[in-house]
Every structure is written in C-alpha cells, then in structure tokens.
Amino acid sequence: MHHARRHPGMLPETRRRQLAAGQQPVALFIGCSDSRVVPSQITGAEPGKLFELRTAGNVVPTYTPDSASSEMATIEYAVIVLGVPEIIVCGHSHCGAVTALSAAGRGLEQLPAMRTWLGTDGMPGVEQGPEDPSVRTESKRHLRAQLDTLRSYPFIRERIDAGQLRLHGWFYEIDTGLVSACPHDDVEEFLPL
Template identity: 35%
Template sequence: MQDIEKFIRGFSRFQEQYLKEPTALDSLRQGQHPRTLVIGCCDARVDPALLTGCDPGDIFVVRNIANLVPPCAPDAPPGVSSAIEFAVCGLEVARIIVLGHARCGGIRALMSGARISEEAEQTGFVARWMRLAEPVRRDVLRELHHKHADEQCRAAELASILHSLDNLLTYPWVRRRVEAGTLAMHGWYFDLAAGTLLAYSARKQEFLPILDPVAVNVPHAA
C-alpha cells in the first residue's frame, strides 16, 4: 500500500501545481498542442518528462521496450506506428526525439539471448518485439566481436537509436516533412552511469554530451 499512498500524495501535489490555477487548467482542458514527439523506453528509470523538466502538454510520448521504431509496413506493430502517425499528421509536431539509455534491459536481452522467465517463453512477446533490432545485433557482433559484452551492449544501445531514426524515414509523411524542413529528428542517449545526456551529431557521426556531466556519487564497496 505504500506505493498507492505515494501516488495519492503525488496527485495531490499535481492538483496544487496544475489544477488550482485557472489558466493552467483551461490550457489542459482545451486540448494538447505539443511540439515534440519523444519515442522512449519503458524503463522506469528513464521518464522523458522528468528528464527534461516538462509540464503536462509539453511533449507527446511513445514508450516501448528499447525505444524501437518499426519500419513502415502493412504488418508493422500498429501501436507505435499509429502513435507516430497521430503525432506527425494530426498534432503536426516539429521534432521527433528518439531517447535511448544506458543499461537497457531490452538491448541486453537482444545481445545475450537471455530469457525473461520460463512463463514468458510461452508467449515470447518481448523476443518478437526485439527482432526489430536484429540488424543492430548482427552489426555489433560482427564489428565488436572481440569486445566485452558490456561494450557490445552500449554500442547496440547507441546503434538502435540510429536504427530507429532510419526506420522513421520509411514513413512517407515523416520523410516528406523532414525533406521540407518542417520536421527535425534527433537521437538522444541518457547515460545512467555518468549522469549525462548525449545527442547524435550527424556532422561528427558520434554521440556528444548536450551538457557537461555532473558529479555522480557512486558508493564504493567496503
């Protein structure tokens, strides 16, 4: 029950901050007009709104395991594809951010072939979903076969962001807007260990810190 009590206290703070001011409440009632679509991971440690300090209505968020984007195809998983379609064609967002992160369980499962549980094997939903990133796994294992598994996973986490950005361009209405200059796309990576946020630079072809990292206190073993 402690979690439920925490949620209730949290909603009370939400009421105080957003619902008691008439202007804030009116804005929320009139509909949503976000300028940014964020495609993030389901990981409980990586909440896009918390990471970026956003208020309700600021961002349209799609979250799935490993922040993957399926390519545009008749048999594409409709949940993610329909959300992208609504954000781009309906809300006319100005930018899309694919937000990946360090120590992603989905990517680690992809790279190691680890099972979630015997019970989950009966349905295999996670394994089937992660097949979207199979090209990433193959490329990383081919190019970094001599590296430690942790390095391979980090490389796959970063590469999967770029893979999702490439898949976004298979949607005709995304590509048209990108080519017209009315839609920008960004790849971001939250490094949990270093406490920093990286952005992909197409010019330098690497992920670079958006801000200087802050000091992170890591407890040492006794």
C-alpha cells in the same frame, strides 16, 4: 458524499483549463519503457509539451500501415494530426532490451511477445554477449537504427524534406544523468547536449 483528493503536484486551475482545451506538443518523444527513463525529468518539459511514446527498447517498428500497431498509430497522429515539428528518439544505458538484442535473444525464452517485438537475430556488427553491462556502444547503434527506421516512414520523409520536421537522437546515461545527442552525419561520437 465522496470528494476527490487533490494531488500535491496538481497544476493551477487556469493551466488545467488550457490543457483541457487541446494539446499542442512541441515534440514527439520516443523513449524506452524502462522505469528509470523519465522524459519530463530528462527534458524538464511541463504537461502538454511532449507527446510520449514509450516502447520496450525504444523500438520504432518498420512502417507497415496495414498492421495494428499502436506505435505506428501514435507516430502518425503526432506528425500528421498534431504537426509536431520535432521527434526525439531517446535511447539509454543499461537497457535490458538492447542487452537481449546483443545476446541474440538469450534470456527471453519465457517472453515470447518480447522476443517477437525485439527479434532474436542479434544486432548487426555487435559481438554476442557484451561485456559492458551499460551496453552504451550497442545502445547507441540501436538508437541510430531507430532513427533510420523513422526516416523510412513516407510521411516523415516528406516533412523532413519540406523542412517541417526534424529528427533527434538522444542518449541518456542512467548512471551519470548525462544526455548526449547523436550527430546527423556518420560521426560515431555522441555530443553532450
């Protein structure tokens, strides 16, 4: 008879039963697929607290409800069905997707799906070929653009206007471990969390 092996970090049985009964996450966390960006380490959240969406470059697609987009479906489910009160979009330093965007897609010749996902027109107002390998400035600009895209989703805009939902932009620095927050106005400087 085969017995399943217990994972060393397994939760207590009572907590597993609670999680099996349903989920009530406190936030939707939209982050990059980059393996160095680990939402539970950044937030300290336990299982069941974050509804996660990981995409290449933490890209939020333009709202087109008739398209078959798992990203839009995940956002829709988190907001409409689960009723998350917070959405966090987390960008990060040293992001390969943002590097490709700021270089107008150079280096993506062998990655047609990635090229389509990111677009290859470059980022508005970003000089081609950033000299800073951490691409902090470009990544923060990219993060603001994703927040703007989210605000354009009708069901998100309605809930923000009704005071039922808040959007947050976070920026994680891989080399320092620091997390800063995007201000809600036109202030350029991100503030430490």
